[in-house]
Amino acid sequence: MSVDLVGRALMRGWRRIAFIGASKHAGKTTAVNFVIRQAQAAGRDPATLEERHTGAGGLTVGLCSIGLDGERLDTVLGVPKPDIVVPAGALVASAEEALAQSDAPLEWLEVLPIGSPLGDVAIVRVLEPGRVMLAGVRQRVHVRLVLDRLTAHGAQLCLVDGAFDRAAAAIPGLVDAAVLAVSPVLGRTPALVAEAVAPMVARFALPALAGEAAEAEAREAWEAAARAALTGVRDRGEIGAWCLNGETRGYPARAAMHRLISALPGWPAGARVVYVPGAVTDRLLEGLRGHPAPLYLVADHPAHLFATTRAVAAWYAAGHALRVWTPLPLLAIAANPHHILGWDLPRAALIEALQAVAGDVPVIDACAEEA
Amino acid sequence: MRTIPFLDDITASSIGWPAVWAAWAPVTPYGLRAKAAHRPFLPGEEEAWQAALTELAADLTAVADDPLRRAREGLRALPDVAADLDILLRGRPLAARAALALKTFLRVGGDLARDPDLQRLRWTHAAAWHRLLEPFGDAGASFSVDSVADDTYRLLRRRLAEASVCLARERQREAERWRKEAGVRPDASGLLRIPVPAGRAVAERLKAEPGVRWRQDTPFESVFECLPGPDVVRWTAEVASCRAALAEAEERCMARLAEGLRAEGPVWRRLVDDVASLDLRLARVALARRWGGCAPEAAGADGDLDTGPAGGRASGHLPSIELRQGVHPGLGERLAARGGRVTPIDVEVAAGVNVIAGMNMGGKTAAVQLVALCQALAQHALPVPAAGFRTRLFACVRWGPEPERPDIDGLSAFGREVARLTRIWHDMRAMAPHPALVLLDEPGRTTNPREGEAMAVAWAEALREAGPARVTAVMASHFSRVAALPGVAHHRVRGVRLDRLPPPAGGPQGCDPPADQPRGGDSEAGLRALAEAIDYRIERVEGGGVPEEGIAVAAWLGLPDEVLRRARAALARERMTPEGPADAPAGERMGPVPKGEEGRG
DSSP states (O other): OOOOHHHHHHHTTOOEEEEEESSTTSOHHHHHHHHHHHHHHTTOSSOOHHHHHHTTTSOOEEEEEESSOOOSBOTTTOOBOOOEEEOTTOEEEEEHHHHHTOSSOEEEEEEOSOOOTTOOEEEEEESSOEEEOOOOOOSHHHHHHHHHHHHHTTOSEEEEEEOSSTTTTOOBTTBSEEEEEEOGGGOSSHHHHHHHHHHHHHHHHOOBTTOSHHHHHHSOHHHHHHHHHHHHHHHTTEEEEEETTSOEEEEEGGGGSSSOGGGSTTOOTTEEEEEESSOBOHHHHHHHTTSSSOOEEEESSGGGBOOOHHHHHHHHHTTOEEEESSOOOEEEEEEOOBOTTSOBOOHHHHHHHHHHHHTTSOEEETTTSOO | OOOSOSBOHHHHHHTTHHHHHHHSOOOSHHHHHHHHTOOOOOTTOHHHHHHHHHHHHHHHHHOOHHHHHHHHHHHHTOOOOHHHHHHHHTTOOOOHHHHHHHHHHHHHHHHHHHOHHHHTTOOSOHHHHHHHHGGGSOOOSOEEGGGGOOHHHHHHHHHHHHHHHHHHHHHHHHHHHHHHHHSSOOOTTSEEEEETTTTHHHHHHHHTOTTEEEEEEOSSEEEEEEOOOHHHHHHHHHHHHHHHHHHHHHHHHHHHHHHHHHTTHHHHHHHHHHHHHHHHHHHHHHHHHHHTOBOOEEOOTTOSSOSSSSSSSTTSOOEEEEEEEEOOHHHHHHHHHTTOOOOOEEEEEESEEEEEEOOTTSSHHHHHHHHHHHHHHHHTTOOBSSSEEEEOOOSEEEEESOOOOOOOSSOOHHHHHHHHHHHHHHHHHHHTTSOEEEEEESTTTTSOHHHHHHHHHHHHHHHHHHOTTTEEEEEEOOOHHHHTOTTSEEEEEEEEOGGGSOOOTTSSTTSOOOTTSOOTTTSHHHHHHHHHHEEEEEEEESSOOOOOOHHHHHHHHTOOHHHHHHHHHHHHHHHHSTTSOSOOOBTTBOSSOBTTOTTOO
């Protein structure tokens, strides 16, 4: 039986979902199609074909993508990219020329002030089921505008298909949750795929610095103090260091571009918490690893963690910890057993291996499962 | 062909024109383009200018704040259809996005055209908006071919919908059949994946089955492609056929729509012009509201503003420009940000040469800038930051000397001054017989005082000789011979009222406080008190003279006694010489006696 992802999202109040790939050819679009099919059936059991055809009764889905897409063929291998199949009533934000390739009749609702090589981005309502191509939205600030306008036009569940920059849309505040698409590109066995996915899942499971009120009570009280003290530093987009004695320092982010953070002038040796506004990389972790433990490194959100498993493991081994300022929950892991070059991993084994590392995040086979 | 601009760059920057020009802010691309093409009215265009000023005055009365805000919000919602319209009118196909943009333009513009508050402006014909919207089929906010469809298109839409449902039903039926036969349903890609070894027997059977095509065996599964059954094939073909026919029908519907819109090409262009004009007009009103300003008035053709020096008022000079309660917006906003307030000023600039004298910090430069700025605004038919402004058209407005700036071109300040004033002179002559407005801010200040004064006098005399029909000049100057020049109109900044100044900290006025105590001007409060004691108003005076307030103010500010005594002595010695200033201080207020205040103590 299918996992009810739409129900899970709605129950938690997640109305904007980003689809991100663990690698290239991870099956994001396949996962998007899976959720679209589920949204069509939402609220009806079972939906009639006529209802599915007209879109009546189901959730109104809003769709957009982010990244450098818009080609019908994959830019690396030249193989056809999967189409996004939308029901009648769905709302789509895409570039004019991409929409012109749709085989569905469209109602044009609004042209947005977002230009692209494929023309301005417009919002349309799909009048008959058909295939659409998503393109034209290339900046996060535009995603925000698009999502706001999709919602204003009646979208009840917005899906953001990530593209070239695979985690571009996975930003708290921009979206409420993410679906992580996974394929055999990560490894030739289910175990290897799961091993590669584990640190990504762990990233999204990282606790927030004194995040939830209930958790904060259970944690050390200093986490709340550190969060309060570093709030201003974060608002200014600076690197921040907080010490147990309350001392707080802020450094312009650019100051650490060409030197280690710990080499910044006046870096407090007693720092307990370090907030970093940008990417958390291996170099960053290695540069701070020798700091007196424990040091809590805080990334702004999970998609900012780019460090490898090896570097993260070494970080924890040194007695340090990782936190995020704002968490982003995973709605699901979408497993795609099919490799882009034509071979498949065993479906059941892949899902089982992924579920073992996913904790309470559901794993779905977006290809095979009936929505 | 005219090559000399109405405002040159130095003048524009000296009077704060770029910021003021930017403050006139249309909100549509049409308005912005029209603004970029907007030119000042010049001599010879009095009739059109008068009409524009009359329209501005009427707009200021007709549009209240709320309708103004609402209308500008509506204008902001108008899409830019210039490119789409161009494509349409050149006979090229109309895209759906362009159709939406054109329809939105008509819908939003039509709402504005029907707004009773805006109808008072008579800016457009509401019926034209409605008529152009008709070919779109409905007045809704969206566009689809459905709304312009013919019967063929509608029939095809229905056929496509039915065929799609039938196709989906047949696919579902086939999927269910495979579930029964093979134990699994095809996946989203139409592939049957039979797990092995559990399903090996099924997989082997399917390999002989004509309804599927074997794709591959893996250690985990056998994969088959489900071949569509005859009903699926039939409905698939029907859906494809409907889509193709629908695409053609859509093309025909859009072509028909384009043809209908194209036939109204001139009306489209007129409506675009109407929007541009409305946007500019409302932006003018918004500007006036921001400044608390008014519409300028054109001097009548019957010469109610004089063009010659003879006759008229007691001074012998009728005004060429009248400014009432004016405040330079840049200065006003800067002071407001610091919690201060600008004193509104009145100036009557006579045709011919005007000299403004007054103390430093007294606002001479600001007053001249304000006159020039208002003139530039008036000639663009824009509101002025004043309660009243009455003027005529000039062929150009020129400011000189150039404000001080770092020496980047190898010219000394004196060299730049001479070059600038010479440029102004040539521009003025080139404009003949049309008049120029020349603003000179302390000419002669960049060389030694004697030669500087001689040059300033020479400029004033040369401008006077050019005649009021050719030039109206306003010159701010400290030089007493300029201020005493006959045949020019004299003005004076009222200046500082020393009796209004509080005693400086540390002792009574004029006495040195102890060295460790602050003096009058040493503190922010002291400077503020000084500013408050200055009367920035400009007044016409009979006869010239330079107010001598500098030493008294310097004393209040705490100039050391050793210096102060010598300065007073030097001034007294100079008054004894034949070349010294003819006028003597009258009590604490120095300089000429203002009109109407003769005999006051």
